[in-house]
Amino acid sequence: MQTPSLAPAHACPSCGSELEVDERFPRWCPGCEWNLAPAAPAVPHRTPRQQRKALRDERREAARQATVRARVEKLYESLTDRPARTRDASWFAAATIAGLVHLLTLVLFTGSVALVCDDRWPVRVLGVLGLVVTVVMRPRLGRLKDDATVLRRADAPALYALADRAAAAVGGKPVDVIRVTRSFNASFGRAGLLRRSRLTLGLPLWTVLTPQQRIALLGHEFGHDVNGDARRGLWLGTALNTLAALHDAFLPDRRGPQRGRILLFAMIAGTVQGLMCHLIRAVLNLLDGLTTRSGQRAEYRADALAAELASAAAAQGMLETFLLYQTYETVLLRLRATPRPRRSGRPGDQPPAVDFWTSLADQFASIPPLERERLRRLSALDLGSVDRTHPPTHLRIRLLGGRPDQQPSVTLSTTEIAAIEAELAPARARVASELLD
Ligand SMILES: [Zn+2]
Ligand SMILES: [Zn+2]
Structure with a gap:
């Protein structure tokens, strides 16, 4: 494990208190x-007019973020106050x-x-x-x-047994397929007419979790399968x-060939196209507004x-790991740049994959609590990046803290x-060779 390189004591330029420094x-x-969010690099050569515009943009962005913050926090407060029904007027709409x-x-x-069956060719x-x-x-x-990401039940009885236990404990059905991918993420979904279930586990994320x-x-x-999230259901999801x-x-x-696009675009004028685009966007926004509340509630659920399954501390730790995505990217770049020894083919030789996963786990284990705290606080500031499917991570962590x-x-x-x-x-x-090569 890499030991943090601790520099001699540094004083905070703002309040003077002693800073713990890890050069990484x-x-x-x-x-x-101080320096919680490192300042954006200065943009040189701006005319006064450009400066005024940049300032206006900044203010507008700040106002937007404030609105988003107010909305998600209000939602958070109302969710912690009282449990709500899954099927309310918004759901019906x-x-x-x-x-x-x-x-x-x-x-x-x-x-x-019916038109294709007509005799006249323009109608057809x-x-x-x-x-x-x-x-x-x-x-x-x-x-x-x-594909290669699918892990079959016969090849992974212990993992499937754990998945079945977890699914049963939350009141769900056994999963049909587990996929193991190279992403720093995980997901659950259903597909096909039979709505077969698929659990996707990103191996880098899985590796750094306890x-x-x-x-x-x-x-x-x-939990996604049983939390009543209408957006993931067949009816609303397909719409x-x-x-x-x-x-x-x-x-x-749009560039690049798309199915039906050439024909479609050749016949529809640009104006109609733009209008349609706006109209569809408006309907999507309306649906988004109607389902945000229930969707975020479902995520908290x-x-x-x-x-309940793993303890509140474990769930909080799992959520905090999502905040370490940038750290993961940095570690990955570093590992990619590290020269890898070639396998000699001798028996007992460890493949490079072993080194990769061990290094990844070690580097994550060596992230100091102060850096984790910085990322937690940053996530609370950075509400501009709140995605449409999940509530802000810091609120999710906070809600679990009250359990x-x-x-x-x-x-x-x-x-x-x-x-x-x-x-x-x-x-x-x-996955190691996919990530490294
Ligand atoms: Zn300070
Ligand atoms: Zn989720």
Whole structure:
């Protein structure tokens, strides 16, 4: 493990208190928050006019962030105050809009088929055009791809057994497929007509989590299946996908061949295209507004399930790890730049993958608490990047902090941990070479 290089004592330029310094990370003061967010680099050669414009943009951005902050914090307060119903008026309105989208697709399809069957050729052309739009609007059910990322039940009985325990503990069904990818993330989804479930585990994220935090991750992901998030349901989810695909198809200035695009764009004038784009955007925004509340509530619910499964501390640790994404990228760049010894082919030789995963885990373990605290506070400041699917991480961590200390309902024995680790070995070799080469 790399030991932090501690420099001699430094004083905070703002409040004078002594700073703990690790040269691998930015210096900052936890007392007065000096240098918490490193200042953006100065832009040289700005005319007074450009400066005024930049200032206006900055103010506008600050106002936008303040609005977002007020909205998510209000939501957070209201969620902690009282539990709300999953199916309220907003849910009903969103489901109705989704129904109209599906109805429109159906009407367009049947209408286009009728036009194609007409005797007059201009009418037929119109029918074909309608069918092209229907193809863009078709409900996308998703597909479970069978590629190298899929880990079969027979090849990973211990991992599947853990996943089944986690799913059962939150009230869900056993997962159909587990995928192991190279992302620093995890996800859960359903696909196809049979709505088969798929759990995707990013191996870098999995590696830097403790065993209990991994259980928390599974708890959160399986929580998505039972937390009543309408946006992930078949009805609303496919309508959202249809609108997004339609929006993309009407988006002007797209490059690269797209299905149906050339035909579509050749026949529709730019103005109509732009208007359609705005209209679809407006419907998407409306749906977003109607479902943000229930969606964020569902995410908090998934976090609560993760805490019940693995303990609140493990769930908080798991969430904090998501804040370390930049650190992960830095470590990855460093490891990529490190010369790797070639395998000699002698028996007992360790493949480079082993070095990679050990280094990654070690570097994460050596991140000092002060740097973790800096990232936590930064995430509270940086509300501009709040994504549409999850509440801000610092609020999720804070909400878990208010939970009573509970014994975890799922734990792992050292034998189970070792068995899962052995099952992941082939995936480790594959992902390491994907990440390093
Ligand atoms: Zn200070
Ligand atoms: Zn989630």
